[in-house]
Every structure is written in structure tokens, then in C-alpha cells.
Amino acid sequence: MAFVITSPCNGEKSGECVQVCPVDCIKEGKDMFFIDPELCIECGACEDVCPVEAIFIEDEIPEEESEYIELNRKFYQPE
Template sequence: MAFVITQPCIGEKAAECVDVCPVDCIAEGEDQYFIDPDICIDCGACQAVCPVEAIYHEEELEEEDMAFLEKARKFYSE
């Protein structure tokens, strides 16, 4: 399981999450940051510092936010 960055991050890109990630699994995309679901260790450090509350654990995603998990997987597969 992994954390996922959702809609509130689009256009925001504050980057506090990048600074605190102990495994360097967060990368900047064109319109938002993404968490690599294969590297994320579920520590929650990123979620605690997100100023727009855009980061959720994969198991806590609402149905409408599941697309952001797929968007992250696509980002890291390219």
C-alpha cells in the first residue's frame, strides 16, 4: 500500500512532502507531485506536512480519488 497525492495538489506544488520523504519517492509531474507506489514505505511523513491536505493512504481514498492512484502509476511507468 502507498500514499497518494490527490486533486488539491494540482497547481499547488508546495513541495513540503518532497523535503520530508525518507525514501525519496515523490517526484514533480507537469501539474502535481506524485508518490511512487512501489517505493513508498507508508511512513506518513508526507501526509503530516501537506499544506493542502492532498495526501491520503491508498486504503482511505474515496472512489472519485482512485484516478489519482492510477495517474501516479502511469507517471512512474513512463
């Protein structure tokens, strides 16, 4: 189960999460960052440093943010 970046990151893009990720699974998109669910090792480093509390482990995402699970996956799928 991977970590997922949710709506508070949209437009924020602070980037602390990228700096602490030990497996380089966080990439910058147009409006926010995304976590690759295939590479995430669930270490929690990104969650601890997120200044807007946008990062959740997949099974603890608030219901109103659940669409971000698929948005993070789609970001990493080839077009």
C-alpha cells in the same frame, strides 16, 4: 499499500512532502507531485506536512479521488 497524491495538489505544488520523504519517492510532474508506489514505505511523513491535505493512504482515498491511484502509478511507468 502506498500513499497517493490527489487533486488538491494539482496546481498547488507546495513541495513540503518532497522535503520530508525519507526514501525520495515523490517527484514533481507538470502540474502536481506524484508518489512512486513501488518506493513508498508508508511512513506518513508526507501526509502530515501537506498543506492542502492532498495525500491519502491508498485504501482511504475518497471515491471521487480514486483515479489518482492510477495517475500516480502511470507517472512512474516508462513510456
